[in-house]
Amino acid sequence: MRIDLxxxxxxxxxxxxxxxxxxxxxxxxxxxxxxxDHDTTRGHAEAVAALPAGLTLxxxxxxxxxxxxVSLHMLAYLFDPDEPALLAERELVRDDRVPRAQGMxxxxxxxxxxxxxxxxxxxxxxxxxxxxxxATALVELGVVPTxxxxxxxxxxxxxxxxxxxxxxxxxxxxxxxxxxxxGVTVFAHPGAHKRGRTVPEATIAELxxxxxxGxxxxxxxxAPDTRAxxxxxxxxxxxxxxxxxxxHGSRKTCVLGEYTxxxxxxxxxxxxxxxxxxxxxxxxx
Numbered sequence: 001m002r003i004d005l006x007x008x009x010x011x012x013x014x015x016x017x018x019x020x021x022x023x024x025x026x027x028x029x030x031x032x033x034x035x036x037d038h039d040t041t042r043g044h045a046e047a048v049a050a051l052p053a054g055l056t057l058x059x060x061x062x063x064x065x066x067x068x069x070v071s072l073h074m075l076a077y078l079f080d081p082d083e084p085a086l087l088a089e090r091e092l093v094r095d096d097r098v099p100r101a102q103g104m105x106x107x108x109x110x111x112x113x114x115x116x117x118x119x120x121x122x123x124x125x126x127x128x129x130x131x132x133x134x135a136t137a138l139v140e141l142g143v144v145p146t147x148x149x150x151x152x153x154x155x156x157x158x159x160x161x162x163x164x165x166x167x168x169x170x171x172x173x174x175x176x177x178x179x180x181x182x183g184v185t186v187f188a189h190p191g192a193h194k195r196g197r198t199v200p201e202a203t204i205a206e207l208x209x210x211x212x213x214g215x216x217x218x219x220x221x222x223a224p225d226t227r228a229x230x231x232x233x234x235x236x237x238x239x240x241x242x243x244x245x246x247x248h249g250s251r252k253t254c255v256l257g258e259y260t261x262x263x264x265x266x267x268x269x270x271x272x273x274x275x276x277x278x279x280x281x282x283x284x285x
Contacts, residue, residue: 003032003261005058005269006075006188006216006244010125011035011043012062013132015249018043019050022281026052028256032266032278034058034077034244039093040128041081051281058269058278062188063178064093066168070197071158072187074174075216075242078273079183086177089169094128096167101129103164104156108134111161113143131156132251147251151195158196175211182275186214186242191230192221201233208237213272218243218259240265 008014009021016024018035021043025033035047035057044059051057060077079086101120108115115137123140124133135150144150153160169177171187178185187207191198204215217230218241234241243259246252270278 001031001263001266002029002257003263003266004030004244004247004257004259005032005034005060005077005186005242005261005266006036006062006219007033007247007256008037008062008249009035009043009047010127011040012037012128013124013130013248013251014127015251018047021247021249022047022050022055022057023052025256026055026281030055030257032056032058033256034060034075036060036062036075036077038062038128038130039064039090039097041090042128044081048279051279053281055281056278057281059276060183061090063090063174064166064168065171065174067171067199067203070199071168072171072199073189074169074171074178075186075188076174076178077184077186077269078276078278079178079181080275081181083177083181083275086181089173089177093167093169097129100164100166101131101134104131104134104162107162107164108138108155113138113141113162115141132248134162136251146253171207172210175207179211182273184213184269184272185211186216186240186269187212188216189219189221189246190215191226192219193226194221204233205237208239212239213269214240214242214265216244217241218261219246220254220258221246240268242269 009018063074135147242261245258
């Protein structure tokens with residue numbers, strides 16, 4: 001089985017619609033794919049309707065979190081999307097995305113970059129507006145060559161010249177909320193140093209003690225030595241180890257199935273979840 005547990009659609013900052021993502025996942029030879037848009041489950045219904053035969057969908061979301069001044073992302077799988085407390089927290093995070101992005105546009109204008117709010121909204125389309133959309137605007141304007149090059153201290157990285165903070169959930173609270181909604185939590189790309197500051201291993205240990213289920217080890221932003229270190233840490237802490245592409249369509253260079261999750265780990269994730277269940281494809285539109 002080929003299992004990719006971290007992808008994005010136009011419901012957040014990917015460039016494939018949820019339906020296109022399902023078709024592309026099947027074409028890439030995946031057996032299981034998770035749709036984990038940022039702080040939203042809005043793409044799930046379209047993905048389910050388009051599921052081709054032979055592909056199983058794991059519903060999820062990537063939650064924006066912050067601890068001790070450091071941003072981190074928490075992958076949440078197979079939770080009840082209508083559980084009130086988790087739903088309210090996701091809405092709080094999403095609602096703060098617009099003023100945050102507007103603030104980044106204002107800062108860029110102050111730096112002499114002629115980006116406009118209308119440009120960012122056009123790029124975001126129906127998705128939840130975020131930094132990748134502002135980064136894409138910088139690419140369009142020729143300020144940086146790629147989206148990744150916008151995530152530097154010079155521009156949009158945490159603490160960068162055009163960075164603006166937004167509401168982010170405490171990760172310990174995120175674990176509690178997801179568990180209460182019957183879901184499973186995996187710390188996304190915890191060693192992605194090029195994205196900015198990362199949380200120390202001591203904090204990962206504290207998250208494990210609070211109920212964190214796993215860490216995403218095999219990821220494009222992890223060098224081989226980082227993957228080895230994180231795999232060892234997971235073993236010490238009794239955490240599941242996942243691998244995934246973090247696919248964003250054409251917005252990033254990663255491809256579907258670039259990294260995958262062991263079927264036994266996937267089986268354990270589904271065993272632990274009680275809020276929702278994987279959806280097998282029967283031949284969608």
